[in-house]
Amino acid sequence: MSYLEILDLSMNNISGNLPSNFCPANIQELYLSRNGLQGSLKDAFYGCFELIVLDLSHNNVTGSIPPWIGKFSQLSYLILGHNNIEAKIPIQLCNLTQLSLIDLSHNHLSGPILPCLRSTSNSYRQQDGSYNASAPVSMDEPLEFTTKSISYSYQGSMLSYFSGIDLSCNHLTGRIPTEIGNLNEIHVLNLSHNSLTGEIPASFSNLHQIESLDLSHNNLEGSIPSQLTELNFLAVFNVSYNNLSGKIPDVKQFATFDESSYRGNLFLYGCPLKKNCTEISLPPSKSRTSIENKENSCFIDKDAFHASFGVTYIMVLLVIVAVLYINPYWRQVWFYYIEKGLSIAILSGLFDRWLIIMPNPNLYNP
Template sequence: MATSHQYYTLFLFFTLLFSYSLTTISVSATTKQKQRCHPSDYKVLMQIKKSLNNPYHLASWVPKTDCCEWYCLECDEKTNRVRALTIFSGEISGQIPDAIGDLPYLDNLEFRKLSNITGSIPRSITKLKKLKFVSISWLNLTGPVPDFLSELPNLEFLELNFNQFSGSIPPSFSKFTKLGALHLDRNKLTGSIPESFGHFTGTVPDLYLSHNQLTGTIPKSFGNMDFERIDLSRNKLVGDATLLFKPNGSTQILDISRNMLEFDFSKVMFPKKSLISLDINHNKIYGSIPKDIVKIQHLQMFNASYNRLCGVIPTGGDMARFDYSTYIHNNCLCGLPLKKCT
């Protein structure tokens, strides 16, 4: 019969054996994890972390661990290469590191809401030919919008808004053929809208240029483009904007408010099936409101205030949803919801 001492010896033996097995499994798993992160991607990511002064936001980027498990990153399931780098809303200072150009499989790049990031976009980004989505917004970047971004052939989304970019808009951006949206709004851009923006081939991007200091007229070439969403508001644009209204077009949102545009609104013809939002307030637009506006099928937002419009406000359709604020400060508009016509 086994003694208590023998039982204790057996218990200790199996305890040690179990612990050893767990350690072996853990080491094996860790080794396996290390192999998942591509060595060159790992090296580049550590350079990026160092360039950003090792911020707490990247605390999960621990040396000798699997980079595919780190925050702010995503690896492709098949290749295990880093495909997305999304650094968002953290206490990070410095500049966008040149090293991002050495992540060749990157298709999604996001630096957003990082107000202490300064400088400019590094040219090394042009090496990332797989890039589809770029959001570099709510930073403090300065200087001109980089012309070299047009060298990224597969871009489907480009967002550079809420920065301090100055100078003119690069005409070369019209070379994009797959771009679905271009956000250059809320910067300090000057000069005119490039004529080339009326010659996009392939996809016609939603165009957001508001809250800048753009001058001149709307390019005549825009008559060739059917923009679904276009926002040119809060600039210093002058002249005619009737070419943006296409009766057979697919425009959903059109905002030309707070400019110095001057044209006869009565000559406008609306895209009746698609238009849902039209803002023309704070311009020098004259004439009357076209009666055809009541035939727009899904008009949810309309603002014609602070212009030089006259005549009877059309009734019917969706017009009853708009109150007096839609029409105030015009020369001689009348009818509901304003005073009666005499």
């Protein structure tokens, strides 16, 4: 089928392995989502260098993303979410300068996020400053992409205005590259449910078009950068279940986010959380400092302690002597117990001495 440009077999019950070297001469859009396709991408679609859309989401594709993906210079929409793809994100993906949507979510990808990943709008700026959404092909078939926690179908000219990266639900590690903040045309960024560490890059303040930013369920630390309040189009913001600390920004659109955006961060405080900074347990290092300061503030001079102890001791003795002198009954009881105590002490000493003197019979037992 040498004239075939668009192939849509999505939402069927097609099963089996992906065919090797499947590449009609002029294929540009390939939709195979929501089937039961299996096997590796290693030999499939090699040579389809004119592809603009590759949608294999919601299948059982295994293996890794092959390095030759970097030769798909026209590829704008790479949708591989909800499969069993593993290994690292190949560096060759950075060669795809036309990428608009990248969905690698719900796989088993590991390693760091590539700082050179790209996501750009396919609309073209005209001389008057307006945008002309002139997609290179029809784009009449819908593409499914999750934004603002809801899965939407985009098609036609709408796709030309929309861009996003979804790497959620993988095993990605390391810090979030500051270079991601250079994607100033991106609308959706979802890095949730990974094992990312470090701080939220302040460079994210350059994502002027972003509408949905999800960094939840990671191991991020530090504070929420105040520069993020400059993101005027941000409608969904989620950093829940990390290790963030400090005060939550409460200006502009950040005043509209509810508690679910921040829960699971022990040291975050401020609205809309129902706690303030005085209710937060300090980290271990700060706790030790506060304890030391408290101990220093409660220090007692040794000379003063000895003097007060001596005065108290003498006063107790005088009270006892006064009670014994005034009350004959208590005086008799006192001398009775003193005499009894001395007798027991004497007998105990004699018994111990007898044990030492007496020979041990076990010494003579062969």
